[in-house]
Amino acid sequence: MHVVNLLTTMSLVLIAQTLNQRNTEVIITMEDKTLVCKDCGKEFVFTAGEQAFYKEKGFANEPQRCPECRKANKAKSGFGQKSNYRR
Numbered sequence: 001m002h003v004v005n006l007l008t009t010m011s012l013v014l015i016a017q018t019l020n021q022r023n024t025e026v027i028i029t030m031e032d033k034t035l036v037c038k039d040c041g042k043e044f045v046f047t048a049g050e051q052a053f054y055k056e057k058g059f060a061n062e063p064q065r066c067p068e069c070r071k072a073n074k075a076k077s078g079f080g081q082k083s084n085y086r087r
Contacts (some may be wrong), residue, residue: 037066039073 030048037044044066054062065073 035062037069038064039069042066
């Protein structure tokens with residue numbers, strides 16, 4: 001078992017298998033990160049759990065906006081809202 005320790009505060013363990021064509025486990029620990037919103041400039045926390053979710057979904061970039069600005073941006077653009085279109 002290979003252990004990669006990338007900061008341990010508020011850590012989350014992820015297990016990846018089949019490394020170098022072998023059945024090997026890699027344990028990676030993550031910690032919460034403090035990011036700055038590109039819209040309002042406020043600091044927000046990108047939790048270890050959110051990082052694991054982003055990694056699982058294959059998202060390459062960290063969030064650029066705080067949750068409040070993301071919500072406001074989605075509401076402004078109408079993303080996720082039902083339309084009046086009938087089939």
